Amino acid sequence: MNVNLTNQKLNETRFVLLLISMLCLSTGLFSKTFCYFTLIQDPKTWTEAQSYCKNLGSKFVFNNAKLTWRDAQLHCRKNHVDLASISDGFENSALVQLLTHNYSQYEAWIGLSKNLWLWSDQSKVSWLSVKWAEGEPDNTDGNEKCGLVRETGLIGDEDCLHHLPFFCGEFYFCFNF
Numbered sequence: 001m002n003v004n005l006t007n008q009k010l011n012e013t014r015f016v017l018l019l020i021s022m023l024c025l026s027t028g029l030f031s032k033t034f035c036y037f038t039l040i041q042d043p044k045t046w047t048e049a050q051s052y053c054k055n056l057g058s059k060f061v062f063n064n065a066k067l068t069w070r071d072a073q074l075h076c077r078k079n080h081v082d083l084a085s086i087s088d089g090f091e092n093s094a095l096v097q098l099l100t101h102n103y104s105q106y107e108a109w110i111g112l113s114k115n116l117w118l119w120s121d122q123s124k125v126s127w128l129s130v131k132w133a134e135g136e137p138d139n140t141d142g143n144e145k146c147g148l149v150r151e152t153g154l155i156g157d158e159d160c161l162h163h164l165p166f167f168c169g170e171f172y173f174c175f176n177f
Contacts, residue, residue: 059091059170060084062098062108066163069146072109073120076168083111084167085119086129086149095167096153109166112147112155114139130155 061080063072069083076083086092099108111120112130114137119125133154137144144157148164158164 060095060098061168061170062165063168064165066165067109068163069109069113069158069160069166072164072166073111076111076120076166080168080170081121082169083109083120084169085111085121085123087126088129092129092131092149092153095149096151098167099149100151106151107148107156107158107164109164110147110149110155111169113160114145114147114157117147132156 063075065075067075073083084095086095095108095110099106112118112125113120117125117137131154133150133152133156136155137157139145139157141159143159143161146158146160146162148156148158149167150156
């Protein structure tokens with residue numbers, strides 16, 4: 001690779017990181033978030049880069065304080081991004097590992113709520129990423145409108161006024177140039 005092309009890629013990388021930093025730190029939407037950036041300098045295929053980024057660390061933060069779903073959501077929005085949302089089996093496994101191995105808890109709030117079952121940030125749920133426990137959601141007594149993850153990795157519904165520990169989500173950016 002010639003020097004001019006290498007310098008051009010480096011400048012493009014710096015520009016992209018600058019734009020994302022500005023978005024992450026200066027807009028109202030992201031002003032209270034924590035953003036993590038990693039630049040992969042070794043050449044990798046797309047699949048290798050994805051695997052590398054996922055292994056860097058969790059995008060979830062566990063909080064052992066037992067709060068209602070709404071109070072947990074407010075805490076996450078103030079100190080992180082929002083309550084955690086799950087987009088794939090890898091993220092589900094990461095939540096379960098944090099829940100059981102590090103904190104010996106059996107249930108924790110996630111960002112799932114019954115407003116047509118949306119994530120806390122109002123994004124749609126990928127039903128392939130959410131695996132309900134048997135018989136769930138059961139909406140016992142008509143009051144179970146908030147989602148939790150169990151130590152089994154399965155999702156359940158619970159009364160939103162119940163006090164549980166919770167997972168907040170973070171933004172994590174990883175680049176392969």
